[in-house]
Amino acid sequence: MRYIKHENSQLTFAEIEKPNIKHDEVLIKVAAIGVNRADCLQRQDKYPPPKGDSEILGLECAGTVVAQGENVEVDWLNKPVFTLCAGGAYSEYVTVDAAQVMPLADSMSMTEGAAVSEVYLTAFSALFQFGKLEAGQTALIHAGASGVGGAAIQMAKAIGAQVVITAGSDEKCAHAKKLGADHCINYKTTDFVEYMKTHQLQANTIVDPVAGHYLNKNAAVAAMDCQIVMLAFLDARFAEVDFARLLSKRISFHASTLRNRSIAFKRELKAQFIARFYGELAAGKFDFNIYKTLHWQDATEAHRILDNNENSGKVVLLVE
Incomplete structure (x- = not known):
């Protein structure tokens, strides 16, 4: 062959x-x-x-x-x-x-x-097996215009969750909006922590392929008992972590590959x-x-x- x-x-x-x-x-x-x-x-x-x-x-x-x-x-x-x-x-x-x-x-x-297969099963595992997302909660999905991001948006909306995404351009944000995302943040022009605080948003589940300096930023917008699921480390392999914030919000952190x-x-x-x-x-x-x-x-x-x-x-x- x-x-x-x-x-x-x-x-x-x-x-x-x-x-x-x-x-x-x-x-x-x-x-x-x-x-x-x-x-x-x-x-x-x-x-x-x-x-x-x-x-x-x-x-x-x-x-x-x-x-x-x-x-x-x-x-x-x-x-x-x-x-x-x-x-x-x-x-x-x-x-x-x-x-x-x-x-x-x-x-x-x-x-x-x-x-x-790859994107839907990865997103399903991140949102529901590890992320424990439920109806009425909020999911923060980084790289929201990616294959995994697009699958995650649609499944999260299908169960009645609110979806916040980040992406690297206005065009990608518009694409994620068409897939059902409620809030689309261009991370190159807008800090997602400031955006979420301004709009009084806290994430119950965070799907993150970025890692690096995003870990502390994720913790800043996390709700109590938030589940952070890391799928990759596009930003950096290492990071300093504010453990006090993780403890104060009882944040669970999962590193997952399929x-x-x-x-x-x-x-x-x-x-x-x-x-x-x-x-x-x-x-x-x-x-x-x-x-x-x-x-x-x-x-x-x-x-x-x-x-x-x-x-x-x-x-x-x-x-x-």
Whole structure:
């Protein structure tokens, strides 16, 4: 099969043997691939895959099941699906743990399906598993125009929460507003702490891929018993922390990644997401938040877009 190889930070086509499925896996003929910042970091040799996972890029895809292992209980053969992948999605075929696969609704295209798994499951985990967000509360979502941000906005609004986001331009703020955000703050022109204090806003749940100096700023706008969920550290790896403020507000801090979670964790996460939001997804109530669709021959351009932080939403590659 053909796949996209990464070497010396460059992307090129190469050929490799089609992967063999295990007893509890399915083999998917890939139709579309969701591009993620983790792919860009792995291309740069800054984010190696967990031991045992595929060295090929790609953490999510949509496609058609063409084979399945003998222990797979659901008949997935010839069914359109979308799913997380333990790497390997930048290829014509990929093997996936069958219990993580989700059915592609008739209303969804392969392109749309490829834009769901990584961002929606990451956002779901941050908001509800760790963030404990409830109706009537306030969520502060940094990088609100990103793929994860867009998914988080829509799920938070779907349960009746108020949403405050930060983004790096007026255009990105407008994009987040269209997705349902109640308050959109351009952090390059407005300090989000001052904005939230002026508007008497306090966050019960904070989703933060920035970290660094944002930790103390987050604490400044946190409500009592706030849950701060850190997904990355785009600002800095280290920071000084005002522990007195964390203690006075009983703030809980969670550092969370999805890629190196156990299969059991990912299976349960998928099951919870399906139970709570698949109906809205299949009914077209969520915007799939696709910024651009490219052919997989243009994977380098897709990575350039993410490297330069140009996108509002997801970039998807079509496999041909």
